[in-house]
Structure formats: C-alpha cells, structure tokens
Amino acid sequence: MENNSLETPVTNRGVTHTIDNSKVFDFKGEINKIGQYILFDWFQFTIPIKDDDNVNTFEPVILYFKKFNEAEILNKLEFLKIKIYQLFKDLFNIEKQDLFFEDKGINGYSHCISYDNIRMYFSPSQPHMGINVLMSGQGCRDFDILGLDYKELVKKVNDLGGKYNRVDIAIDDFSNEYFSLSKIKYYIEHKLVISKFRTYFHMRKGIIENNVILGDTLQFGSRASLVQITFYDKLQERKNNNYIVRDDIKYWVRTELRFRNEKVSELFEYYLNSTSLNQFVKGVLGEYMRFLKKNESDDNKWRWETAQWWTDYLENMNNIKFVPATLETSISRKKDWLINSASKSALMCLIADSPNLSVDDRTTDYLYQYFKLGFEKIKDKDLQSINTYRISKGNLPIEREQMEDFVRDIKDQIIAM
Secondary structure (H helix, E strand, O other), X not given: OOOOOOOOOOOOOOOOOOOOHHHOOOOOOHHHHHOEEEEEEEEEEEEOOOOOOOOOOOXXXXXXXXXXXXXXXXXXXXXXXXXXXXXXXHHHOOOHHHOEEEOOOOOOOOEEEEEOXXXXXXXXXXXXXXXXXXXXXXXXXXHHHOOOOHHXXXXXXXXXXXXXXXXXXXXXXXXXXXXXXXXXXXXXXXXOEEEOOOOEEEEEEEOOOOOOEEEEEEEEOOOOOOEEEEEEEHHHHHHHOOOOOOOOOOOOEEEEEEEEOHHHHHHHHXXXXXXXXXXXXXXXXXXXXXXXXXXOOOOOHHHOOEOHHHHHHHHHHHHOEEOOOOOOOHHHHHHHHHHHHHHHHHHHHHHHHOOOOOOOHHHHHHHHHHHHHHHHHOOHHHHHHHHHHHHHOOOOOOOHHHHHHHHHHHHHHHHHO
C-alpha cells in the first residue's frame, strides 16, 4: 500500500545508546564555502509482512528479546512490535529502549513505533499493508545525526524486499548566482519554458494587513506523477516556521525533486552503481524542464537555445556536495521563544507576586515550583527531543530520574546562594 502523503509532527523519548558524535554535521562556515548542497529530504518505503511470518520464522528475533515473557509473543500485536524493534536495530542500529510506541497511526495504519522523526507504521489487523517506514525531512536529519549511510540503507531495504513509496532530494542554493522565484515566474509567464509537465501550481502566502510574503512556491507535476519538481523560498519558509537562521544567510532557494514508486527504484539502481546522485538529479532536471532564450526568428520553441542561467545551474550540479543539512531542532526553536517571548512574562509574574521584591524563601519556592510544574508536564516524546539535542552537542543523554534530581538541585542551589 502506498502512503505518499505522510507528513506528521513527530518526536518521542530518551536515547540511551552511544552515538559517534564525530558524525554529527553542523554547517557553520560550510554554507558560504560551497554555496549549494544536495540532501535527502524524505525517505519512505514499505517492508512486506509475509504470509509465513510466525513466531518460529523469527526465532533469531525471539532469542534477541528472550528477556521478555514468551507468552506475549503469541499476541499478534506484541509479535509485530518485536519484529519492528528488530527492524529498527537492523536498519538504523537503534535499540528497543530508545523507541516510542503509540497505539495510533495514519493512512489506515493503527499503530506506530518511532525514534524521534523516524517512524514505522503497522496494523496487526491488516498485515497485507506491511510496515511503512517514514523518514520525513526531520527524520532524514535524525538519520544524519546517527551518522548512518543512505547507500547501506538502500541495500538493506532491497534485501528485505521493500517497496519504495517516495523519496525527495533537495538542492539548496545559498549563492544567488542562478535564479530566483521571480525569474522562474517571469519565464513561465512569457512562455519561455518547455517541459514534460502539462501544468504547474503557484502558491503564495502572505499577511492581508501589510502584504508581507510568508512563502512562495512553484510546483510542477501532480501528486500522481512519478516525478514532481518544486522551487520555493526556503529562507522565508524557515523564518515563517520560527526556525533560527544564521544572520549571514540572505538567500536560500530550494529545488526539490520528489520521486515515487518505480522512479525511486530507478533512482537507487543508479545510486548503487555510482559514487553520487548528482548526475542522476542533473539528468532528471534537464529532461523534465528547460528554460529558453527567446528566438524571434524561429516559431519552434523546441529549437530555441537553453537560457544560460539554467545551463550553468545544471552544469554546476556535479560540483555540489551530497551532504546532510544543518541541524535544526525543536529545542533550538524553544530556546529562541524562551529568550524572545517568555522571559519577560516570567519576570513580570514573579515581580507581581513578590510583596517586597526581596530574594527570600518565597522567591526560591516560586522558581522551584515553576520548574517542577514544567517537569511534571514533560512527556516521553519531550525527553526524546532533549536527548536528540544533547547528543548533537556532544553531551550524554539523560533519564527522567536524572531530570527530576536536577530540578530538586535547583532549589537547593538557590537556597545555598
């Protein structure tokens, strides 16, 4: 079963295994150096559940989880959970204790097991749907943080008889040397483009009061197409979604290629037999779209020359590094909100409740209750976000009990001061 439109917010709980922090990528200084980069931004496939899948078939799995009560394995749901725990181990080297189970799903799937934004959907009552593995854009960034290799993942999926649903490849341009959204729109409006696509979609989002533009997107191809190509203002999209963007990034346009079904298989067949995907991406862009230099003396546009900026963009494709994106986490956004929005309100409330504006036991208890209340609201998925961020900074993950002790220590430290 194909699930080509799964895009849901995802987080979950505590990481407790060791990760090689030397493989965490942060693009400080790198963006200005290379100007462009290519990355995976969606990776979705389905692993079949075979008719002969049973307890005996997965004896290695059972032995791996022999510490669990064997009676639970007889339950179909528990058996599938064990199968998925092993699948996480095999595909992503992620242990069971780092995974988060939910008895809800999407697109016909009833359950989900996830590691942050890497999710596996399944339905015990409908095993023919298989196990749908979804790495959204943030899921691909989690994959990057884990220091894993996409080519190895493709080999493993192929060995398991997996079927690819959708894979997105993004080209991020920070150089402002080739085109803008307005240039592409100009060429479309003046009929200076030929394409395999019959239609395109233009979406622009803005604020009515002041006409401030919040987003601009040009999409070629439909959701039924084996290939879709989208151009959009990534910088505006990041700012609009409260991401922290470095001050020196003034231009950020993304070209996104979305592949589905057999086109993904074609993509990966090339990938496994080459050093990179750059040439394949270049070929698809050149095959599906061509922007033109107008020739008044020739009525046949197919004979017109290609616009120089498009030729340059495609020719430069071979020089672009295929690398993970800048690490963007929910913790970074929360820090920004805390500093810019919540800090003033918190101080106002503290002062309003303080009779004499003196730092005493009342103040200490106020601050302690503030953090204690926050701790009580933290769920497993919040702890997962915390640990993902800690690992990205080279710090060890923590357990809930450690966090509780930390909150108590805050009160003791304030009193000691």
